[in-house]
Amino acid sequence: MAISSQLRKLSGSLRARLLVAIGAILAVGALVLSFAAWQYAATAARDAYDKLLVGGAIQIAENVYLQGGVVTLDPPAAAFSTLSAYDLVFYRVTDPRGVVVAGYDDLAANIPPAALRKGVRLSDGTFRGQKVRIAAVARKIDGAPGDGWAEIVLAQTLAAREALTWDLASKAIGIIAAMSVLALAATALCLRLVFSPLTRIEAEIARRKPDDLSPIAVTPPSEVRALVGAIDGFMQRLDERIKIMQRFIADATHQLRTPLAAIDAQAELLAADGEEPKALEALRERIADLGRLTNQLLDHAMVLHRAQAPRLAPTDINALAKSVLSQAVPLTLDREVSIGFVPCDADAVIEADAISLREALANLIHNALVHGARSSLTVIVEPSGAGLAICIRDDGPGIPPEAQARLVVPFQKGETSRGSGLGLAIASEVAQAHGGSLRFSGGDGDFSVLMELPAGDTGRPS
Template sequence: MLLSDLRLSLRFRIVAVLSAVLAAGAILLGFAAWHSSSLAAQQAYDRLLAGGAVQIAENVYVQGGVVTVEPPVSTIATLAAYDLVFYKVVDPRGVVVAGYDDLASDADPVDIRAGVVLEDGLYQGQPVRIATLARQIELPGTNNWATIIVAQTTEARRALARDLTLKALGVIAAMSLLALIATAYAVTLALQPLMRIEREIASRRPDDLRPIAAEPPVEIRNLVQAIDDFMRRLSERMAIMQRFIADAAHQIRTPLAALDAQVEILLATPASRRKADTVKRIHERTAELGRLTGQLLDHAMVIHRKDAAATAAVDLNELAKSVLAKTVPLSLPREVDIAFIPAEPPPIVNGDAVSLREALGNLIDNALKHGAESRLVVTVGEDAEHAWIDVADDGEGFPAPPADLLRPFAKGPASSGSGLGLSIAMEVAKAHGGELAVWRDGWMTRVRLSLART
């Protein structure tokens, strides 16, 4: 696996994040273990030191008017078994009666009379822990308080703290490693549903766009539903394109066959008037084939742009005016009064201007070729929910029910068109949240391209 693939791996990311979390936790626990171990070692040795100071204090007494002390050998031996031990006994007069004269304590005299006071200090260049205690004795002419100071070096304490810390760190490291292994295994198990979904998709044929059968985990259920929805839309789009291709192939065969037949007739006919008629029919067939090819391409373009094209604000007044000017030819075989009625204020819709031009162009072209006898009116309007463009003509209306003519390649019995104009307009209307409506209004036939407002 390449490094880039490894970085994109979900398993690698989860394990890496958990490793970082476990490492940070191990460091924090290590500091906590060191602090707890140091505190435990301090407390353990402090109890021994305080107990030693109390035992020495219990062996301080007055004999013949002089303060005397008999250091308990066993106590000092116990303390000395771990570290160096120093002590000093001072009688109520301030005279050192035993121990090291230069051993000193900073403990408050009031505090040491209430109990043992422990403190850190430095003696003979070594860090020591000092226990100070005052004992009341009867000695006339004094304050009757003798002071006992016991000091012990701290090497054994540090050694015990290190030993406890290392053992705790070993446990933390072992638990972190086990947690990491368990996490990696758990991630592998958790990714099994994804691997099943991957195998199911990989084993399918290219045309198999059924919903995924494998039951997804809750965390990726929305993702799988989005994939299923995408495959459904793709299947619908493929079905539309396949049907369109099949219909287009069928429709193109007819004018091509007719054109081929006319060419054969032309080749077999001597130069005469019939030859001119054949050339005319060839011209008509060629124009019909050109119109059909153009509308097939327009239909394919509309289907493609339905979900792919970016939308923008479109002024329907400007759109209708420009399409009308471009679609109406400079000369018509009959006199047709053409009118344009804009809306005030201009309706604005969010849509694809290219598709809207194609749809409106087809409606105007249909009205001019198959409907309008003397009048064509293009009207723009709007209400609270929709904006629309009406194309009305004074023709005789449609030769078949409008619902039948909205299907691709559907046309009247006497029509020479391709049967795609209304179908293209309907597809564009649906893509813009609207509809295509056809009805007879008095002596006018109206086709309304309705669009959802922004």
């Protein structure tokens, strides 16, 4: 069924959209966490090797001593061995006079001497084309010439730091990626469970017979209750439309059977009855009745269809009523009838369905000519409340008050009427589709049928 297919598409689409959205959020979160993990790994590696570098600088400072009036260094092998395991290590020792007594002459810390005397200072730099981390400190040597402060500078390349950073970051990023994949898989499983009510609704609709338009029995979750309610409402409207069409077919079949049988009987009389002119005239009347009935049945079906979704547009009721009157009155009548039209002086343009309104007016004018008017018929367009009223007034006997409500029901006829019983029903249904009503007033000699129409768009279904 179409509804089942739409539910399947909706369910799949929502699941895919949610998976894509959650996947995008997880991907962004993974990138942010990966960047944070990289920063943390870089900080951890820097701190670890900075401590080794500071320890090495302190050990070198502790091995600087005065011998024979000259500042001398006894290099600490253990410190150099630890620092040079993965990196190149450079150092320099300068005596209080500024003379380099050990290490590389061109290695400098670029840190003020006063700062070095307060403790080890760390900085970044470049030595011989390589990025290095530098630790510098000053040590007071008793008896040394000058001010007695010797300067120790120790530098290390960054290969070991970068290796440790990659190691820590890759492990953290691997864990983040695994958790993101697991989270996405768990989301997919949860979505499968969350959308299972839609799958059950789909299965119920797929199992139904074509004529089963009852409400869906599965209780939906609150998030899709409005959707299921809309589907139930659609099936209810579809069921009502099918019943209307079935009623129309049954009524049409029943109503057409009688005049057709009468035509058949009249045709047989043409051959057997000696008074052929009378039989022929009766046959012509039956044929005319059949034509009128067929047209009204089709008009009624059209009105029922358009009443469900009226095509409202600005319509000049004066022009419409005048046009219908000129076309609905035959050129010859079996009696003298005065025809009149009184337009509305005010603005007569309202939102209306011109096609169905034309059919309703044509039926009202025909009813007035055939069953009402003795010598006069007038169509009047006049203001009524917040809209307009189209009044068909004649000098006929009118409709008794007790029969008025009954005669707006399809196929309900007056006691002496030979009509189909559809004219007033069509007019009433058109008025109701526009948000108005059909009203009767007056009595014998001055009877009116008023179709009241609101000026606004109140007839459009919500």
